[in-house]
Amino acid sequence: MTATQARVVIVVPVYNKSAVLERALSSVQRQTYGSWRLVVVDDGSLDDSRDRVRPFLADERVELICQENQGPGAARNRGVAGAAEELVAFLDADDEWEPEFLAALVGALEAQPLAAAAASGWVRIEAGVGTAIPSPSSVRGRWRWDGSVDGPTFKRVVDALHSSATVIRRSEFDRRGGYYEHHCTFGEDSFLWARVALSDELAFVDRALVRFHTDASSLSAGRGSAYPAPPLLTSPGAFLGEAAGARADFAARYLVWYYRFVLLRMLNQRAVGAALRLTLALALALRGRRPGSASVVVAALRVGERYLTMRTPALRRVGAGRDR
Structure with missing residues (x-):
């Protein structure tokens, strides 16, 4: 299947992720679902991240875009901007997918044609130790806001829409205006997912299909850092x-x-x-x-x-x- 026939565009934003980037990109190539195109957006990296991408460019489905540093939200939006695919997936450069990730989430969206997005559970890897983070029990399967949800439950739904674990319809992504930009490195994803969760139907796959790695170079707020304003x-x-x-x-x-x-x-x-x-x-x-x-x-x-x-x-x- 050629890149021009792809159904899913996958965007990987990169900033100084040379040590782990190949792991993420290899996990995309191992997908059992083959109708995809991969766009890597280097967001002004100062290391050799771009060089790590180049061997993958032998695959015609892979594209590299380079830009000055603007933050992860802007990098993700840039990757989607020129895409024609009907579905959009995002993978952070230090995370990786299980081989069945795309097949499971595309299947969930096919089973729920009214769902704006589908998400899976994930495994958090910290210091080499994995902890399974399933979709919250309150949101497994089909979910839609119905007026009975309180603040903590809604936050669990938004958190379950982790960017590396979610596939969204392109039409819905465009309708929401994409990710928050303005050099934001924390909460730019929940700015999008909270709006989707409030207004749209969602599909949750109760399987841990993403390996979410935490490390000192994460774009999110570190454990010892001041909590930024989302x-x-x-x-x-x-x-x-x-x-x-x-x-x-x-x-x-x-x-x-x-x-x-x-x-x-x-x-x-x-x-x-x-x-x-x-x-x-x-x-x-x-x-x-x-x-x-x-x-x-x-x-x-x-x-x-x-x-x-x-x-x-x-x-x-x-x-x-x-x-x-």
């Missing part, structure tokens, strides 16, 4: 603007819940400045967005004030002085 909170306009009716009400409530979740993580890492900036950014972003948004702003600010006052001695003293 764009879903700093730029929530798309998440709110695409929802209507009960979904719109839930979207506003979820942002407040998610804000509390992220804020607590920041404060546990003593990232007080980041927490204050997040509170201000969310308040400004929500202000005047829709009828009733003022109550969301007030709720967010009250939550932020309460957590910040409780957890930082300096702010406790300020609060005590103000109350006198």
